[in-house]
Amino acid sequence: MSELIKHECGIALIRLRKPLEYYKEKYGTWQYGLNKLYLLMEKQHNRGQDGAGIVNVKMELEPGQEYINRHRSIEENPIKNVFDKVAKGIKKAEKNKPKNADIRWIYENVPFSGEVYLGHLRYGTFGRNSIEFVHPVMRQNNWKSRTLVLAGNFNLTNTDELFRKLIALGQHPKAYTDTVTVLEKVGHFLDEENQLHFRNYKNEGYSNRDISPLIEKNLDVQKVLENSSKDWDGGYAIAGMFGHGDSFVMRDPWGIRPAFYYYDDEIVVVASERPVIQTVMNVRADDVSEVKPGEALIIKKDGSVSNKMIRVPHTRRSCSFERIYFSRGSDKDIYQERKTLGRLLSPAILKSINYDIENTVFSFIPNTSETAFYGLVQGVRQYCVDWKIKELRERNGSITNEEMVEVLSVEPRVEKLAIKDVKLRTFIADDASRDDLVAHVYDVTYGIIKNDKDTLVIIDDSIVRGTTLKKSILKILDRLHPKKIIVVSSAPQIRYPDCYGIDMAVLDKFIAFNATIELLKDTNQTHVIDEVYRKCKEQENLPKEEIVNYVKEIYKQFKAEEVSAKIAELLKPDDCNAEVEIIYQTIENLHEACPNDTGDWYFTGNYPTPGGNKVVNTSFINYVEGKDGRAY
Template sequence: MSELYHECGVAAIYHLPNSPISPLCTQQGPGEVSRLMPRLLLDIQNRGQLAAGMTSYDPKRRQILKTRRDVGSVTEVFRLNHRAKCESLMKQLVGRAAIGHVRYATCGQDDRSYAQPFERRHIHKRKWFSLCFNGQLSNYGLLRKRLTENGEHHLQLDTDTEIILHEIGRLLSESSGEPDWIELIGQATKDFDGAYSLALLTAKGELLVVRDPLGIKPMCYANDGRLFAAASESVALLNLGYEPEQIHSLAPGHAIFVDGNGMRIQPFAPSSGSAHCFFEWIYFANVASTLDDRSVYLSRTRLGEELAELEQADPRFDWNREDTIVVPVPDTSKAAADAMAYSLGLPSREGLMRNRYAGRTFIENGLARKAKAARKYTPLREVLEGKRVILVEDSIVRSTTMNALLDRIREVGGAKEIHVRVACPPIIAPCFYGIDMSTVDQLIAPKYFHNGRLTEADQQRMADDLGADSLRYLPVESIARAIDLPAERLCQACVTGDYPTRCGQHLYQIALSNEDQPADASRTYEQLAAALASG
């Protein structure tokens, strides 16, 4: 699963006015809670390592909103390893409120201009704001065309965050009085199709936190009566010091507004249900997080139990031998592997050590990418030699890492047999909601599985091609059982081909028609815009 990357994560913090200092602000007064933002971002760094940034609010500062953003990790961008330089930055960014962002790109380039938050300066404070965004608008091409077709508007960047920035800016320019921000965000997003959670901070000290009407992307918040905080994952709030009962998931289609009068939560758009991204529980979220009242750790352990049940029902495999061990692919498959091993009465062993400093394989191509994938894990011969290895993985996306890994487990580790078990159904369709897999030809599973059918013959054919002795995926039905949410409340489009939004389904049909052609993501969006414009 190390081949699959999320887009980003967002965070926000606000010390409520006219209230005592929160005990969570151990060394920060109300006017310096912005110092807590790097800590929040570190806890959601798993969601994006390409860039980071924050905007703080201080009404006493000449530059009321001040933004720092750059390419690099949170530690690099805020110089956390250099005390003096970090302190200098934090003094510049001091404020009673802040929003922050970590980014991995599914669109746009890998340079500083795409790092978030995006700040829109204006002479009127009510029109001066900063914005950060997690997700992807599947009708981006249509929205872009609508904005630019009269020739009077120009977009500098190739990102849907800029679209959102301009939509909000346009509505602010059309209004003459003070905006009702929840009503305004409802107007700005009424034509959006896709997934989004966002945080917005104004030069008047107003904070807005938003979650899309289907709740595809997660958003959690907490309030102890003095300090309000929000983040893409609950673990960031837990580590800040909030009690578990103080942490909640924002309901789909709802927004939180915080200003000098306190906090209010209300819907900004109608919501017909939910379509939570199931990959949050399977892979993306920190194992310590709880999203929409469902524990990530418990969901992953249930996936392992589902894998064990399939093994127990299959008479072809006899695992009651001393030479059999279960090995997780680090790190996120460990909970599933441990639960599977426990259910089967087998030892779970860490036979692979992950090299966290090997670099990112997803930005490489061809042989270079495969070579980096091979260096990412070190097999332990002391654990693997002569063993029948049940290798548990989260998913197989493009197969680059798995191919290289199986070779090294045999050659370096000396394993006798390797049986791959995947704690997820086959990924047969792209994601248009913020995960880095936007074309069918990027995926390995569609070459083997059709119409979602998991036959033993097709799984064995894939195992042979990968170099495994056997391979088994979980069926789609296992996901809802493991997360303990009805299937209709989850987005499972990448494993079913059934998308929760109209434009997502259109894009999938276009992607299927382009399957045998050279990949061209922009053409896909352009074709969608043309198709929707024609009705």
């Protein structure tokens, strides 16, 4: 994506199923689990660079010994910073290691030498980017089975509603965020589960000291998660662990946010992306399973692993943006889907260039769109093959060698045109200076374009705001003096805010929305804006389950092609000489390419949860009333 948007966080969980001595003997280090956690997080660094954190739990320590260690960071390279802290702590502890120290001494005295690890990578979508908001978050207690650690990739749309319920329970949450709300909600029902077991065992005559290990053994994790999540509206993949060693990963019933796992007799591994586990554990794709929508993977203190239904699963609506852009393209399915997205665009592009292959150059920007570009070129090449066959058949053997060479030589012209050259700093204060710098974010390859004759086709993952296109890419490409520039988006038009993890919550940040508003003005239909605003205001205080997405009516007046044409008009720089056209993916092609991941609410407005309709209406009200800030 040529313009950065913040998006889903990443989670990583490790559960060692053997004693530390086992890993020391087999792999040469007791830090086997810690090393795997580091690799899982580094391989997912694309999922969050605002902060990182890790927690480790030791399950077999005596009272008075520190059994939980945690480090978090919001430094420029947070993963490195966190693991530097870990290494420093280990080195400091080992200075006091006796010569004859065994693994047990390490377990008791060296931090991060426990059996359960939880890591998190943060992209901030809720709350300030301070250390306080970095996961994993903790709710500590003197009873280990009441101590809770959570880390997640989630956004809830009904934090206000959940916050009020916490207050009704008598709590005093320390912050108004979905993270605090989830932590306190799970913590409340964890306390209730503990208290229930305590009363039962007390009635049976057990002493307080004997009760704690009984609670740890028989704690019903499924029940805690069921009770905690019954009112949650949003997308989530949440990992957690209790102080005594039970751990879990739960997923929303629509499968909006991703989670995958692998386990054998040595280890349990969970991550946000499948190929990460494949690489770190050197296993096949078929060995890695997906946490199913509405289920939780539960790992008990004794190492047993089970899948439990937490919420009744709904129709799967997993995020299609994961397939288009966010997840690593090394996943076998995602790679093929991205190629298909590009290939399916080829008919529209061929039509736009009037099938003039000779005078068209195909390229991509940025690097993340490279896979879709391969698919696009594949589609154009297939057209060329079909054309060659047709030409040779029509000439029926009368073709000369020179003509045959000419026909067989027809191939799409593929070039590396745009190169990201510099990461701009934000110390420039005035807009004019900053805009001039932004125009130089990308550099171009000169000397390969026929002046005023060639058409450039540039594919991007998605066009969200269009700022980088207008202020940088189109300006620079125009220096090559093409006749026409066609910018192709492998994603459809982004028309609606996301509220399930991606930082896209404000309507007027979307170029498709702004273009539609301009079309309404051009065609004297501004009354539609007023009518939609009135309908949104009328249902402002309704329960989220009764709210309808009336913002869809804004777009009903125009075909997608009309909106695309207006977008091209808005994004074309004033000093750009080339004709500019923008072609978007269709919704139908998106679903054909990604049949198992149908979450498309940012394109269609079809939100999987009731809270989505509430968010989009609130966002539109904020737009009309000129209010800044989030809609949820």
